[in-house]
Amino acid sequence: MEYLCLKSRNSHVIEMSTTLILLGLLVLSLQVAECRSKQPLGNLEFLALNCRKHSAVLTDFGGVGDGKTSNTKAFRSAIDKLSKLASDGGAALVVPPGKWLTGSFNLTSHFTLYIHKDAVLLGSQVESEWPRLPVLPSYGRGRDAAGGRLSSLIFGTNLTDVVVTGANGTIDGQGAYWWGKFKKNQLDVTRPYLIEIMYSNQVQISNLTFVNSPSWNVHPIYSSNVIIQGLTILAPVDSPNTDGIDPDSCTDIRIEDCYIVSGDDCIAVKSGWDQYGIKVGMPTQRLVIRRVTCISPDSATIALGSEMSGGIRDVRAEDITAIDTQSGVRIKTGVGRGGYVKDIYVRRMTMKTMKYVFWMTGSYGQHPDPGFDPKALPDIHGINYRDMVAENVTYSARLDGIPNDPFKGICIFNVTITLTKKPKELQWNCTDVQGVTSRVTPPACSLLPEKKPVDCPFPADRLPVEDLKLKRCFIVSSVPF
Numbered sequence: 001m002e003y004l005c006l007k008s009r010n011s012h013v014i015e016m017s018t019t020l021i022l023l024g025l026l027v028l029s030l031q032v033a034e035c036r037s038k039q040p041l042g043n044l045e046f047l048a049l050n051c052r053k054h055s056a057v058l059t060d061f062g063g064v065g066d067g068k069t070s071n072t073k074a075f076r077s078a079i080d081k082l083s084k085l086a087s088d089g090g091a092a093l094v095v096p097p098g099k100w101l102t103g104s105f106n107l108t109s110h111f112t113l114y115i116h117k118d119a120v121l122l123g124s125q126v127e128s129e130w131p132r133l134p135v136l137p138s139y140g141r142g143r144d145a146a147g148g149r150l151s152s153l154i155f156g157t158n159l160t161d162v163v164v165t166g167a168n169g170t171i172d173g174q175g176a177y178w179w180g181k182f183k184k185n186q187l188d189v190t191r192p193y194l195i196e197i198m199y200s201n202q203v204q205i206s207n208l209t210f211v212n213s214p215s216w217n218v219h220p221i222y223s224s225n226v227i228i229q230g231l232t233i234l235a236p237v238d239s240p241n242t243d244g245i246d247p248d249s250c251t252d253i254r255i256e257d258c259y260i261v262s263g264d265d266c267i268a269v270k271s272g273w274d275q276y277g278i279k280v281g282m283p284t285q286r287l288v289i290r291r292v293t294c295i296s297p298d299s300a301t302i303a304l305g306s307e308m309s310g311g312i313r314d315v316r317a318e319d320i321t322a323i324d325t326q327s328g329v330r331i332k333t334g335v336g337r338g339g340y341v342k343d344i345y346v347r348r349m350t351m352k353t354m355k356y357v358f359w360m361t362g363s364y365g366q367h368p369d370p371g372f373d374p375k376a377l378p379d380i381h382g383i384n385y386r387d388m389v390a391e392n393v394t395y396s397a398r399l400d401g402i403p404n405d406p407f408k409g410i411c412i413f414n415v416t417i418t419l420t421k422k423p424k425e426l427q428w429n430c431t432d433v434q435g436v437t438s439r440v441t442p443p444a445c446s447l448l449p450e451k452k453p454v455d456c457p458f459p460a461d462r463l464p465v466e467d468l469k470l471k472r473c474f475i476v477s478s479v480p481f
């Protein structure tokens with residue numbers, strides 16, 4: 001309780017959170033009475049996997065929100081101190097209004113980072129503020145360079161129960177510095193992401209705006225029970241590798257109500273790269289994606305791969321909107337990847353101004369090193385798409401399987417595609433694929449013959465992650481936020 005305003009002169013935050021509204025209001029009114037003599041109250045209310053008993057504000061640890069002073073030490077010492085409260089009800093750290101320049105820092109368990117709606121975290125451009133981490137075991141090397149990789153702005157590993165949220169507070173990666181170095185080939189290390197959470201269970205990232213990430217935005221890897229909700233992710237459409245959300249070797253994950261404009265895939269589902277991914281063998285599975293809007297003229301709305309060597313299965317995507325985007329759902333794989341993409345279900349996509357509606361690529365290059373196994377062929381089957389409308393489309397489909405390793409069990413039902421003013425002649429360009437279609441216009445290729453009646457499935461059961469409930473939490477402060 002060392003951060004309660006009743007006991008600590010410098011502290012701004014005085015209240016704990018509770019799941020019981022009644023109890024919350026009771027405690028709240030008591031605290032109001034005790035603190036009224038000091039200052040007026042601000043309070044924060046939000047939804048989270050778990051509420052915390054303790055809370056503190058970044059300024060309690062020497063944070064300065066002027067946009068110029070480095071807050072790296074303040075973040076690190078705050079979270080280090082608050083980590084000691086993990087076994088006593090956990091703690092929340094509030095980033096108050098202001099501009100908070102910082103390098104990378106690590107999260108802890110039973111912890112909430114709350115970024116106020118008028119707070120902006122600014123990613124530092126001083127490279128010594130970003131520790132180097134070893135390469136990911138399922139990748140074998142860094143994605144940008146063979147050396148290590150820089151820790152994400154917000155990083156967490158081996159955690160249980162961690163929440164990063166706000167009422168649409170902002171995390172600005174100031175990525176132009178890194179994009180410049182990448183384009184000039186000046187990097188000997190992989191660029192940092194905005195958030196990466198590894199080997200963790202019970203993770204929530206919600207109600208925030210991410211802008212100008214140096215590279216990928218949100219990267220949960222080797223984790224389970226992950227909820228990603230209410231994110232706005234913005235990057236210039238020509239910025240390199242600014243993927244929106246990359247669920248990677250994760251089980252039980254739910255991504256919903258996100259708006260993404262980016263220079264790479266809006267959502268890229270992954271599970272490791274060639275021989276390294278095959279060896280680690282951790283799939284991404286039981287993934288729900290819903291109510292996502294994507295704008296990405298050179299990339300996919302939802303990519304499956306290209307790094308899929310640990311396997312991708314049971315993905316359920318629905319109510320997806322794409323505007324001015326290169327493709328809808330795209331499968332990317334190649335010889336050497338191994339692994340599988342199976343039991344994929346997508347329904348109710350609305351698309352406008354698309355180069356391709358459907359795209360599958362079996363010849364995606366890019367290997368980590370020459371040590372990949374040319375006999376490691378991916379197994380692609382059980383791909384179900386239904387109830388889609390697309391307007392102003394250049395190509396309906398480009399479906400390239402792998403010779404002697406066809407993509408099987410493709411099912412497409414009830415899809416209406418309207419073409420651009422000058423459409424290409426060959427609308428469905430198919431090689432090495434097998435499956436069926438029904439009620440699709442323009443009609444599909446001969447490898448996907450019309451079969452009536454066909455009703456491509458979408459599972460009727462619910463995944464456990466859909467039933468993970470969020471609790472109503474409060475943080476009450478002696479200063480108005």
Ligand SMILES: *[C@@H]1O[C@H](CO)[C@@H](O)[C@H](O)[C@H]1NC(C)=O
Nearest residue numbers: 046047048206207229230470
């Ligand atoms: C995010 O904000 C919206 C409204 O702005 C709210 O309905 C939703 O519950 C919030 N989600 C979380 C996880 O706080």
Ligand SMILES: *[C@@H]1O[C@H](CO)[C@@H](O)[C@H](O)[C@H]1NC(C)=O
Nearest residue numbers: 076104105106131133155157
């Ligand atoms: C964060 O954790 C990683 C992995 O344990 C460690 O290598 C890194 O140095 C930590 N970063 C900081 C700033 O303490």
Ligand SMILES: *[C@@H]1O[C@H](CO)[C@@H](O)[C@H](O)[C@H]1NC(C)=O
Nearest residue numbers: 137157158159198199200222
């Ligand atoms: C984190 O978890 C992984 C996988 O369980 C384990 O290999 C690793 O040693 C753990 N790291 C730490 C710092 O506990």
Ligand SMILES: *[C@@H]1O[C@H](CO)[C@@H](O)[C@H](O)[C@H]1NC(C)=O
Nearest residue numbers: 167168169208209230232234
């Ligand atoms: C969050 O902020 C972004 C950027 O300013 C804005 O585009 C978006 O509409 C906001 N979201 C909500 C739910 O207010």
Ligand SMILES: *[C@@H]1O[C@H](CO)[C@@H](O)[C@H](O)[C@H]1NC(C)=O
Nearest residue numbers: 352353354392393394420421
């Ligand atoms: C249709 O798509 C073309 C690109 O193929 C684009 O230039 C044009 O602006 C789009 N039209 C509308 C009405 O969105």
Ligand SMILES: *[C@@H]1O[C@H](CO)[C@@H](O)[C@H](O)[C@H]1NC(C)=O
Nearest residue numbers: 348349386387388389414415
């Ligand atoms: C076909 O898809 C449209 C658009 O999603 C939907 O409104 C309609 O109900 C679907 N029809 C059938 C027969 O499922």
Ligand SMILES: *[C@@H]1O[C@H](CO)[C@@H](O)[C@H](O)[C@H]1NC(C)=O
Nearest residue numbers: 398399400424426429430431
């Ligand atoms: C059809 O796809 C193949 C690749 O599978 C490509 O080489 C060819 O150019 C495409 N044809 C047309 C007319 O777009």
